[in-house]
Amino acid sequence: MAKSCCQAPENDQSAHNNPRWRLVLWIALVANAAMFVVEILAGIAADSRALQADALDFFGDSANYAISLGVAGLALTWRAKAALLKAATMLAFGLWVIGYAIYGLIVGSSPEPQTMGAIGTLALLVNVAVALLLFRFRTGDANMRSVWICSRNDAIGNVAVLAAALGVFGTGQSWPDLLVAGLMAGLAIWGSAEVFAQARGELKYD
Template sequence: MGKSCCQTPEPDQNAHNNPRWRTILSIALIANAAMFVVEIVAGVAADSRALQADALDFFGDAVNYAISLGVAGLALSWRAKAALFKAATMLAFGLWVVGYAIYGLISGANPEPQTMGVIGSLALIVNVIVALLLFRYREGDANMRSVWICSRNDALANIAVLGAALGVFGTGQAWPDLLVATIMAGLAIWGSIEVFGQARKELVHG
């Protein structure tokens, strides 16, 4: 197909002042905060590192959405600085999950696949809905892009959690759960690099 057929429409330059953008962020914030509570309880009960890691990701995203709401409508430099902070939190989350997965490998774990599957499915549904709501803003500034990347990574992570549940169920071992936790860490670290790079460019040109 020609280039014109594959181009993404330019985002609304005033999107940060758009009530629709603020409404979507508010919905995302509430959904992520609720799923943090659900997943952290289920993750501890199921002894699943992947669920616990995903729960902390929900918490981090809720905080990030709150920050995005706080800087919406401010100058580009302020939004870029907020994006830098969010990139740092994504990086910190990724490094923490790597360490937690290593700890689980050394200390031993016994994840419960049925709970992982049910909660992972619920989390996937929530994240897909949020990602679809944010899809039109994926090519915005670093602040908007960081919100989109968070949602995209969450949906991919939930698919991986479901794969881990199947792996634990099929093998009777914990390594699929620990592997998925590590993959989730990689997504967070890669996403932080993308956001950090764009935010630095916007600070230079802003």
């Protein structure tokens, strides 16, 4: 059963000292960094706001995994503060994507659906694999939960990118790409609120 955001996680310290947890974080970090490079180049080439937004999400997640590795094994207060930082980056990402989607709507764009579909499928496979590795840690403290939420949101976002590719292909217009970019922004903002609430609760508990 998932723990309340105001409860201290059971066996919290031992979980963060778990070599498996650290290994999974390293795998997630490398996979996300690699996908950032692949997806940002593909997004620019395909003129896809959704792919570029997803690429920046990969970049943000890489930074988040690095932060999680840095605070693993530290006191709950430090991990909760790190989770607050990650919540802030998720919020910033969401706001930036909304602005970028509006900009694309104003100036116009011509996304290429074939590239969107191929790269979106690759990104989905990577994120599902990472999410499965992180699944057992989803009910830990705010720091662990933030990592799980990032991976969960990424997988959902990749499905949305594939839907956008189909929409662009079917309509011949750019609005599905811009719509999905906006939805991904909303998902990031919602995730940041979840992490922020649990981290605040842990700081009060501590």
